[in-house]
Amino acid sequence: MSFARTDPRIPALAAGILLLVDLLRVWLPSIITIFGQAASTPAELMGAFALLWFLVPFAVVPLAARWDAAKxxxxxxxxxxxxxxxxxxxxxxxxxxYVASIGLLAGLTWLAASAVRGGPAAVGVPVGLAAAALQHAALRTVDLSWQSRWWAAPIVALECLVLLWCQQRFLRCQHRAAPGRSSAAAWFLVGPAMLLAGMFALSPAIATVAVSFRFDPVAGSAPPAVPELLLGLAVAGFLAGATGRLRGRFERVLAGVLLLAAAVIWLFPDGLFVALLLGCGALGRAFRAAAADGAPVRAAAAGYAAVAGMVVFAVAAVAYYAAYDLGYPNQWVPVAVAVAPAWILLRSGAGVPAAGVPRRAGLAALALxxxxxxxxxxxxxxxxxxDPxxxxxxxxxxxxxxxxLDGTYRPAVAARAIAASDPDVVVLSEVDRAWLLNGGHDDLRVLAAALGxxxxxxxxxDAVWGDAVLTxxxxxxxxxxxxSAVGAPxxxxxLGxxxxxxGRDIAVVSTHIQPxxxxxxLVQVAEIAAFATRFGAGRPTFIAGDLNIEPGDASMRAFxxxxxxxxxxxxRPVRTFPADVPVKQIDHVLVRGLTCADVSVGRAVTSDHAMVATTLR
Structure with missing residues (x-):
């Protein structure tokens, strides 16, 4: 019987990684929306608070090495x-x-102790990352924590029981790590791989956006089933890369180059499709290379490597997304993170056989x-x-x-609030279509599906954060x-x-001014007005969105x-911000050749802004 089928550490690692990824999809946005209050807390303080939870597990490593790491x-x-x-x-x-933070600390403790105990991280971790990606795709990127369906609790309960059962079985069996199966490189790779997988390589939301851009230059609705099949192809390529035989130095160099290239081109809308296809297999090959990384290491070294890799995850995530508050270049972040798996590919040995995966199990995994x-x-x-x-x-x-404002993700509630106005056109600002920091959701696709x-x-x-029009x-x-940025981060x-x-054409312009x-x-105002005039080409035209200006401002006069x-x-008054107790109007509809009637402000608090609705005649 094969190693993969007999060693309980593989399903234990896979189940634990699945739960840890799911928990991070709640913890990461909680840092921003609850602790950070969406940029009202200094980014430095927010980053320090987040990093603290990743540093504490360093103290777990010597304890696990001295005591029973399995327990x-x-x-x-x-x-x-x-x-x-x-x-x-x-x-x-x-x-x-704090529930999410304590869960994160517990999850990192589990990861560090698992590394100290030794085991096939290069097999179990990829299976866990693949399972997390497939589950997120099946849920349309709305994590189980935010599902208001009865079946969410049984699914999570089952996942938790699988993890605990596998860990308990491992404790009873007391398997020892096989030689070469517990390399520090494999455990260090967990954090960088989790970041790259969440940002683009195994992201269901990226698959949808990539297909949208491929079929329409401004990302119209993606064709049914195509994003799902693309994601399935990416996951299959990732698993194949993680389990296939390394055939030589040329293949390892090529995989490293492809991974670095994917980390560069995913930042551009036209590159998303290619980045997904290149990154998935190359990232999987890095795990295969990590398994080939020489002899076993000391238990403590593997534990420190696992925690250090997760610190890379935390620092890189903060560094990339904090740039949109602090205003420094961040394109280098995914490339810098991709250097770690690329280096593992370059320095590892070759010719290591694949893990013993039975043919039927491989076919079943491919089908899934x-x-x-x-x-x-x-x-x-x-x-x-x-209806004219x-x-x-x-x-x-x-x-x-x-x-x-309370840090919860409730797209179904937002969709019901929008649908209550029976709109013909919906203009959205601050649309996130794949940011790992916010849980990897595709807000636009989720809301569009709910609204029909x-x-x-x-x-x-970047390629997956912006504004939208639904109709x-x-x-x-x-x-x-x-x-033009003009100093705004x-x-x-x-978007026109x-x-x-x-029987008439009407030009819609969706925008979100960043003062x-x-x-x-005034520079952005002039650019928006000029674009609307050119794009409208004499048609009735309106500009709508969060303009971040108030009535009486010079910018309103310029419009x-x-x-x-x-x-x-x-x-007036048409107060829209903040959503719970609006005191000012910064969301507007500006018209040319049209008039507004029946203006209303929504009461749903599913954002920090209130929704506004009107009839245009």
């Missing part, structure tokens, strides 16, 4: 499982933040790679003409990446243009979509001078 691992697994299950019911505020993601397939809605007698119904909403609408997306900060009206021209853009309504520090955003009137002027 320490069981204790960590029990804490991870308990907190992961509790997060199904603990939503929002400090309780969510393609079948499980298909559970998340959505159908593209049909085009409808709308009532006027064009518009909703504008800054969704804050889908998170409410088609979507178009304009990237602003089922006939769509003609679509165009997006970047806006987060990028901005203007021409819709056909009541420079302590100054009016008026360019021919775009304040659509809400006759309906």
């Amino acid at each position: 320490v691992a069981i204790a960590g697994a029990a804490g991870l499982a308990a907190c992961r299950f509790a997060l199904l019911f603990v939503h929002g505020g400090q309780p969510q933040l 790679c393609f079948l499980v993601p298909l559970l998340g397939v959505t159908v593209t809605p049909a085009v409808t003409p709308g 007698d009532r006027g064009l119904r518009l909703v504008a909403y800054n969704i804050r990446m889908g998170f409410g 609408m088609r979507y178009w997306f304009g990237p602003a900060a 089922n009206l006939p769509v003609g021209a679509v165009e997006t243009v970047p806006l 987060t990028g901005a853009q203007a 979509v021409v819709v056909r309504f009541g 420079p520090p302590d100054a009016e955003p 008026a001078d360019a021919g775009y009137a304040d659509g809400f002027a006759a309906f």
Whole structure:
């Protein structure tokens, strides 16, 4: 019987990695939205708080090396499982933040003790990462913690029981690590691989966005089943790379180069598709190379390597996403992280056989790679003409990446609030389509599926963060243009979509102004107005979104001078921020050749902004 089938450490590692990844999808956005209050807390303090939870496990390593590491691992697994299950019911505020943080600490304790005990990290960890990606795809990127369905609890309970059962079985069997199976390189790779997999290599959301950009230059709705099949192909390639035989130095060098290339080109919308296909297999080969990395090491060295790799995960995640608050270049971060697996590929030995995976098990895994993601397939809605007698119904909403003021992700509640206004067009700001920091969700696809609408997306900060337009009206021209940063850390853009309504073409411009520090955003205002005028080409046109300016500002006068009137002027006060107790209006609809009626402000607190709705005539 093969090693893979008899050693309980493999399923134990896979189950633990699956739970740890799921927990991180709650913990990471909790740091931003609860501890950080969405940039109101200094980024340095936020980063220090986050890093602390990754540094404490260094103290676990000598304890696990001195005592029974298997029992320490069981204790960590029990804490991870308990907190992961509790997060199904603990939503929002400090309780969510600290339950997730304690669960993270327990999970890192389990990982460190597992490394000290020794075992096949180069087999179990890839299986866990693959399972996490497939599950996320099947759930349409909405983690089980945020599912309001009865079946979420039994699934998480089963995953927790699998982890605990496998750990207990390992303790009873007392298997020793096979020679060469417990390399420090394999354990160190866990953190970098988790980051690269979550950012692009195994991200279901990236698969959807990549297909969208491939089929439409401004990422229209992805064709049904194609993103799921692409994700299945990526996971299958990753597992094949992690278990296949290393055939020589040329293959290892090629895999390292491809991984570095993927880390570079994923930052560009046109490169997402290629980055996903290149990165998945190359990352899997790094695990195969890590298994070939010489003789076993001291137990403590493996434990320190595992924790150090997770510190790389934490530092790199903070470094990449904090750039959008602090304003420094961050394109180097994924490339720097990819250097670690690339180096493992270059320095490892070759000719190591694949782990003993039975043929039937391999075929079953391949089938699961393609079948499980298909559970998340959505159908593209049909085009409808709308009702011209009532006027064009518009909703504008800054969704804050889908998170409410309490740090909870409730896309179903947001969708119901939007649907209550029965909109023909929805304009969204702060749309996150794959950021690992926010849980790897595809906000746009999730909301579009819940609303039964088609979507178009304009990237602003990077390829997967920006603004969107949703509609089922006939769509003609679509165009997006970047806006000048002028000192603002987060990028901005203007997305134009021409819709056909009541026998006439109407130009929709979705944008989110990012003002420079302590100054009016007059440069961006001029660029938006010029784009809207050119794109509108004499059609009735409106500009909508979070403009981060208030009535009476010089920027509003500049819009008026360019021919775009304040659509809400006759309906004030129309306060939209903050969502719980709005005191100012920074979300606007500016019109040319149109008028606003029936203006209303939503009461749902699923963002830090309130939703606004109006009828355009």
